[in-house]
Amino acid sequence: MLGFVTGLTAEASLLHGMDAKVAVGGGTPEGATRAARSLARDSSVSAIISFGLAGGLDPGSAAGDLLIPRRILDAAGTAFPCDNRLADMFGGVTADAMIGGGKVAVTPQDKMMLFASTGAVAIDLESAAVARVALEHGxxxxxxxxxxxxxxxxxxxxxxLALGTDGRIQLGQVVRSVLRQPAQIPQLLALAREAAAARRALKRALQAYRSSVSATGT
Structure with a gap:
């Protein structure tokens, strides 16, 4: 059985109906480690998938592009290979490398520097932590x-400010920030549209996986 680590409860909801175990890490490396370890302790779990949204680093990528990397880099540049068999279950590798740790890339300049220095197409904060736990447990x-x-x-x-440690959106924090800086509203609306495109891409990948499992029985 597959185990999925997500940062957000909203990401976890996309996995509803899957024959899988799901643990929410809250969007931090520490939380992802705890979530992955809880799955690793479950004897029914044979593999762990880091699942959810990511920030694009490659200028050629667009909101909603599916990310199935060949390897994950941590903040120090250590590479963790992904299992090609698992990647194939979701449609196959779409990128060579992603960064799975460090800190949020906030500005286009931050993203450009990371892309230039690593070649990674995207970044999240959790995947390297999940990879480490999976490696530790075989x-x-x-x-x-x-x-x-x-x-x-x-x-x-x-x-x-939006994400709480429990993986839920802290609406109060978001509202207070908007009241202090209402000029950010257009950016927030654009980001909401882009995140929706990402969720749709993940739903399609999961549907393809379910169809494949139904057809092959594996």
Missing amino acids: LGFAVLRAVADPAGRHLPPAAL
């Missing part, structure tokens, strides 16, 4: 994510 590992904020998107302040 479990398969892969990443299934989608670009939510493309390389040219500047993340507004409210977006950086």
Whole structure:
């Protein structure tokens, strides 16, 4: 059985109806480690998937692009290979490398520097932590994510305050930030549209996986 680590409860909801185990990490490396370890302790889990949204680094990528990388890089540049068999289950590898740790890339300049220095197409904060736990426990590992904020998107302040440690959106924090800086509203609306495109891409990938499993019985 597959285990999925997500940062957001909203991401976890996309997995409703899957024959899988799901753990929410809250969008931090520490939370992802805890979530992955809880799955690794479950004897029915044979592989762990890092699942959800990511920030685009490649200027050629767009919101909603599916991310199934060949390898994950941590903040120090250590590479963790993904399992090609697992990648194939979701449609096959779509990118060579992603960054799975460090800090949020807020500005287009931040994203450009990371892309230039690593060649990674996208970044999230959790995947390297999940990869480490999978390696420690001898479990398969892969990443299934989608670009939510493309390389040219500047993340507004409210977006950086939105996520609580339990993986839920802190609406009060977002509203207070918007009241302090109402000029960020257009950016927030654009980011919401881009995140919706990413969620649709993930839904399609999961539907393809379900169809494949139904057809092959594996």
